[in-house]
Amino acid sequence: MSRLTQAIENVTAQGDKAFIPYIMAGDGGLETLKPTILTLQKLGVTAIEIGIPFTDPVADGPTIEEAGYRALQAGASLRTVLEELQTFRDDITVPLVAMTYLNPILAFGVELFAIEAKEAGIEGLIVPDMPLEESAIIHDALRVAEIDLVQLVSLTSPAERIAKITAASEGFVYAVTVNGITGARQAFHEELSAHFNNLATYTTKPILAGFGISTPAQVEQLGQLGSGVIVGSKIVDALTKNDWATIEALIAASKQSALRA
Numbered sequence: 030m031s032r033l034t035q036a037i038e039n040v041t042a043q044g045d046k047a048f049i050p051y052i053m054a055g056d057g058g059l060e061t062l063k064p065t066i067l068t069l070q071k072l073g074v075t076a077i078e079i080g081i082p083f084t085d086p087v088a089d090g091p092t093i094e095e096a097g098y099r100a101l102q103a104g105a106s107l108r109t110v111l112e113e114l115q116t117f118r119d120d121i122t123v124p125l126v127a128m129t130y131l132n133p134i135l136a137f138g139v140e141l142f143a144i145e146a147k148e149a150g151i152e153g154l155i156v157p158d159m160p161l162e163e164s165a166i167i168h169d170a171l172r173v174a175e176i177d178l179v180q181l182v183s184l185t186s187p188a189e190r191i192a193k194i195t196a197a198s199e200g201f202v203y204a205v206t207v208n209g210i211t212g213a214r215q216a217f218h219e220e221l222s223a224h225f226n227n228l229a230t231y232t233t234k235p236i237l238a239g240f241g242i243s244t245p246a247q248v249e250q251l252g253q254l255g256s257g258v259i260v261g262s263k264i265v266d267a268l269t270k271n272d273w274a275t276i277e278a279l280i281a282a283s284k285q286s287a288l289r290a
């Protein structure tokens with residue numbers, strides 16, 4: 030079992046839910062990356078998804094797109110983010126999951142990327158614009174570096190697609206809870222619990238809910254569907270305002286055992 034999967038299973042074994050915040054590396058300046066990561070891990074997050082800013086972010090909603098723009102302005106790129114992470118690698122205790130597009134990885138060089146990413150503490154990777162069928166391009170290099178390639182399953186994936194994605198996904202299965210782009214939502218699809226029950230018939234890997242989760246109540250509610258949640262836009266927004274109270278409340282809602290006590 031990978032360290033990423035293990036981290037999630039450790040949390041669920043205690044009766045809690047996994048909580049993975051997404052941050053945009055370089056938003057607010059690259060020098061904020063270290064304090065942000067170290068504070069999040071001190072607050073008890075399960076893992077951290079690190080977005081690498083990219084000029085053409087297809088799946089990102091406005092909050093993350095704007096954060097990406099600010100990060101690019103501040104000089105963040107795949108190379109500078111990996112270099113920055115390597116400077117405090119020994120302080121990082123939670124698994125990092127990098128979120129980046131295929132182009133920057135190819136430009137960097139697949140083998141070199143895998144080696145440098147591993148040295149930066151990255152144990153999982155999400156490449157939203159890479160179809161499963163194309164993943165062979167990077168998969169061998171990732172396997173050598175022991176980096177999990179996390180796959181996303183959507184609400185509209187047909188049965189045979191769900192079977193393929195859940196079988197291929199490493200670390201956990203990222204279950205997208207809304208149709209469309211990232212960003213806060215008011216309401217979720219009524220059939221969500223049937224969808225998650227269906228996903229669970231395909232795999233014993235942890236299934237995490239992500240997209241549109243922005244309140245503690247939603248963390249609690251959507252966390253129940255599987256092994257936990259991923260929260261992006263709301264975290265990015267709170268970090269811009271230096272609003273750690275909001276972040277702490279979101280994390281607390283994943284600690285179900287504490288809520289019951």
Ligand SMILES: O=P(O)(O)OC[C@@H](O)[C@@H](O)c1c[nH]c2ccccc12
Pocket residue numbers: 051078080088089093128155157210211212213239240241242259260261262263
């Ligand atoms: O921002 P949201 O709605 O909370 O959703 C998580 C999401 O931001 C994060 O996981 C993410 C950011 N960019 C992505 C692109 C594709 C898939 C996932 C992502």
